[in-house]
Amino acid sequence: MADLATYTQMLITTEEIFEEFEDLDTRDQSQYLLELGYDLPRFALEEQRECDLVHGCQSQVWLTARAEETSSDPVIEFRADSDAEIVRGLITVLLASYSGKTASEILRLPIIDVFTRLQLKQYISPQRHNGLQGMVDRIREIARRHAPCTAYTEPSPVQVQLHTDTVAQPATVYDTLAVRRHFPVLNQLLDDGLTPVFLDSGASAQKPQVVIDKEREVEEQYFANAYRGRYRFGARIDEELENARQKIATFISAESSRQIAFTSGTTATINAVAFGWGNAHVEEGDEILITEMEHHANFVPWQQLALQRNATLRFIPMTNDGRLDMNRLDDVLTKKTKVLSVCGMSNVLGTVNPITELAARAHDVGAIIVVDGAQSVPHQVTNVVADDVDFLIFSGHKLYGPTGVGILYGKADRLEETDPILFGGHMIDRVYRDHSTWAAPPARFEAGTLPIVQAIGLGAAVDWVTGIGLASIHEHEQRLLQTATEQLQRIPGLTIFGPSVDRKGAIISFRIDDVHPEDLAIMLDRRAVLTRHGHHCAMPLHDLLGVSGTTRASFAAYNTKDDVTALVSAVEYACDELKRRR
Ligand code: PLP
Numbered sequence: 001m002a003d004l005a006t007y008t009q010m011l012i013t014t015e016e017i018f019e020e021f022e023d024l025d026t027r028d029q030s031q032y033l034l035e036l037g038y039d040l041p042r043f044a045l046e047e048q049r050e051c052d053l054v055h056g057c058q059s060q061v062w063l064t065a066r067a068e069e070t071s072s073d074p075v076i077e078f079r080a081d082s083d084a085e086i087v088r089g090l091i092t093v094l095l096a097s098y099s100g101k102t103a104s105e106i107l108r109l110p111i112i113d114v115f116t117r118l119q120l121k122q123y124i125s126p127q128r129h130n131g132l133q134g135m136v137d138r139i140r141e142i143a144r145r146h147a148p149c150t151a152y153t154e155p156s157p158v159q160v161q162l163h164t165d166t167v168a169q170p171a172t173v174y175d176t177l178a179v180r181r182h183f184p185v186l187n188q189l190l191d192d193g194l195t196p197v198f199l200d201s202g203a204s205a206q207k208p209q210v211v212i213d214k215e216r217e218v219e220e221q222y223f224a225n226a227y228r229g230r231y232r233f234g235a236r237i238d239e240e241l242e243n244a245r246q247k248i249a250t251f252i253s254a255e256s257s258r259q260i261a262f263t264s265g266t267t268a269t270i271n272a273v274a275f276g277w278g279n280a281h282v283e284e285g286d287e288i289l290i291t292e293m294e295h296h297a298n299f300v301p302w303q304q305l306a307l308q309r310n311a312t313l314r315f316i317p318m319t320n321d322g323r324l325d326m327n328r329l330d331d332v333l334t335k336k337t338k339v340l341s342v343c344g345m346s347n348v349l350g351t352v353n354p355i356t357e358l359a360a361r362a363h364d365v366g367a368i369i370v371v372d373g374a375q376s377v378p379h380q381v382t383n384v385v386a387d388d389v390d391f392l393i394f395s396g397h398k399l400y401g402p403t404g405v406g407i408l409y410g411k412a413d414r415l416e417e418t419d420p421i422l423f424g425g426h427m428i429d430r431v432y433r434d435h436s437t438w439a440a441p442p443a444r445f446e447a448g449t450l451p452i453v454q455a456i457g458l459g460a461a462v463d464w465v466t467g468i469g470l471a472s473i474h475e476h477e478q479r480l481l482q483t484a485t486e487q488l489q490r491i492p493g494l495t496i497f498g499p500s501v502d503r504k505g506a507i508i509s510f511r512i513d514d515v516h517p518e519d520l521a522i523m524l525d526r527r528a529v530l531t532r533h534g535h536h537c538a539m540p541l542h543d544l545l546g547v548s549g550t551t552r553a554s555f556a557a558y559n560t561k562d563d564v565t566a567l568v569s570a571v572e573y574a575c576d577e578l579k580r581r582r
Contacts, residue, residue, distance in 0.1 A: 007079055010041060014096045014114060021118055029119070037088030040095075043081035055429060056134030056440055059084035061091070063135065065142045072148045073102045078139060086230060090132055093118065098139050106143035111136055174472045180558045182208035182464070194528035197566045202347055202375060202507050202554030203532055204397045207461070211401060214460035218453045226452050227426060227443075237452060244459025245442075251462045252392060253383040254409055261415075261442035262455045265406035266374040267297040269393040270341070272408065272445060273370055274301035276418040277391075278339065284310040287336040289367070291316045291324060291353075292544050293346040296537040298372040302341055311338070318544070322349040322498040329361060337367040344376025348538050348550065349498030350481075350507035352376065359388045368414065374398055378556070379477060379505045381470050390414045396454060400557070401461035405454035408445055415441035422447040465557075473557040477506035480555045480564055484508055487568040491575065497545055506555035509536070512571070515578050517551040523574030524551075529567050 017036070021029055043062055054061040060083045068074035078099040080091045097114050098106050120132075180186055183206045186196055198206060218240065224233035226241050242257065249257040263269040282288065288302050292315050306313040314332045317325040324342075333340065340362040345352050355371055362369040368390040373382060377394040384392050391414060396405040410418065420427055420438060427447040429437040438444045465473065482501050485508060488494055493513035498504055511517060517533035524531050534549045535542045542548060553567055 033089035036092040037085035040088045040092050054134050054138050059087045067146045073104050074146050103143040103147035174476045176560045183558050197529045197563045199553040200532045201556035205400045205556050208464050211457050211460045215453050215457040240456045244456050247459045247462045261408040261445040262450050263406040263408050266395040269406050269408045271301045272421050273391050274305045276421045278305045282309045282311050282338045286311045286338045289314050289337050289340045292540045295347050339368050341370040343372040345505045347375050348509045348536050350504035355387045380474050396458040401458035402454035405451040405458050420444050424448050477555045481506040484564045509550040509552045517549045520551050524570045527570035529570040
């Protein structure tokens with residue numbers, strides 16, 4: 001013990017650190033933390049042992065401990081070192097707090113109070129925060145091994161929660177025109193003197209000014225690569241990204257922001273789950289269950305996985321009005337099913353699927369459930385815990401956010417058992433010449449440079465949606481859906497595909513006898529009514545419907561009753577024109 005005891009005596013105490021801090025301004029406090037790092041005794045090269053590395057740290061951190069051998073509640077002396085001076089500063093704070101205390105004192109110590117008093121949030125990036133959590137966990141783990149079992153009952157683990165955010169409160173009244181004013185693209189006069197009636201939000205929603213401003217703020221004021229630099233831009237970017245991650249976690253009611261990975265979009269993410277989870281868990285003879293209403297993004301990856309693994313792709317039967325036939329679910333969901341992957345809302349029919357029930361039924365047979373939330377997350381409140389889904393995936397650009405960013409949510413143990421499919425920087429724990437180990441989620445799924453500006457922009461989009469209130473947006477969209485459905489149905493020869501309004505979201509896909517969907521979309525554009533036509537990346541569904549394509553109008557927070565009127569009158573005009581010319 002002697003050398004360690006001497007080592008501890010060489011260390012500064014927490015009281016001394018507090019005293020120094022109180023006399024310094026913010027900039028000098030940060031410098032002081034660095035100086036603490038310079039003063040910490042360094043490990044000799046032979047002491048920097050692989051087995052003493054603390055995992056989860058961005059830098060190398062070695063930590064050793066020695067406990068008195070005679071006592072039942074021994075004093076534990078810690079030593080630690082890092083290759084980064086700022087981390088050595090943090091280590092000094094940790095050692096001052098923990099080293100030389102008994103095991104039970106260590107377990108009882110409210111370390112978060114020390115961090116709060118030192119206002120560490122200002123000096124350390126979210127990534128460092130993870131490393132700090134790793135060190136605290138290791139120290140407590142050592143103390144736990146030495147603590148007398150009677151002296152201590154385990155409380156919940158210490159969370160070094162330095163980065164939190166408040167969420168805007170929803171407005172009580174839905175003021176459509178006020179909402180619309182947030183969208184510059186919708187408030188312009190086009191060349192032909194019309195204002196756009198944008199009805200293609202199912203493909204990509206427009207962005208409110210706050211999202212555009214946020215992206216611009218990042219580009220103009222502090223852009224840098226993420227999770228790399230300790231200089232002020234880098235630190236700010238890391239903090240903004242972690243704030244966005246937390247906002248998204250809160251938005252879908254995830255337990256932790258560690259369960260949210262930034263990806264490039266829904267398509268990339270479903271591939272990541274199908275092959276990252278599927279390759280490890282789906283074997284020859286197993287079954288993968290999807291539906292015929294899936295977007296190709298949630299269809300083709302599973303089809304290809306099934307082909308590669310010699311598994312069988314099966315489909316939940318559908319009713320004539322475009323819902324899943326839950327009465328026939330047992331025919332296809334069996335003990336052989338390893339994964340059920342289904343959209344929360346169909347991008348063609350608008351059908352809202354019963355996710356909670358599907359999750360329970362999938363779990364009953366030992367399968368996992370993957371939800372393609374690309375359409376559902378922007379239009380209805382999502383609670384991943386209440387729904388008990390294993391993975392939820394969605395894109396930023398349909399949620400009033402930027403393109404190029406998507407989200408992977410997973411239950412903690414599901415993420416743990418998923419292999420990365422993209423390899424490179426940031427996603428590793430250690431790289432050796434002959435093999436590598438992976439970082440903990442979410443970093444494991446974030447190889448390379450992230451869509452930084454887009455992810456931060458998505459955080460702003462989530463704030464905007466939360467500020468208006470997603471439940472209010474949903475109600476508003478459903479009212480538009482009801483009105484549009486009633487009025488379109490009166491047009492002779494017009495067929496709307498999908499279930500009744502109470503079973504679907506705000507998407508209307510329709511055809512008019514003897515009118516090609518593309519011709520119709522072009523005619524609607526003449527009135528600045530912007531709709532989509534074609535198979536909407538859902539060919540198997542269109543095969544089932546017996547049509548090659550449809551025209552689709554999809555609604556969002558900014559659409560108004562006037563937009564519905566414009567749609568209906570433009571469809572009537574287009575029908576007359578197209579039929580007259582024949
Ligand atoms: N899933 C659904 C239900 C969709 O509607 C879409 C896009 O329209 C996707 C997946 C693909 O999303 P992304 O193009 O953002 O990858």
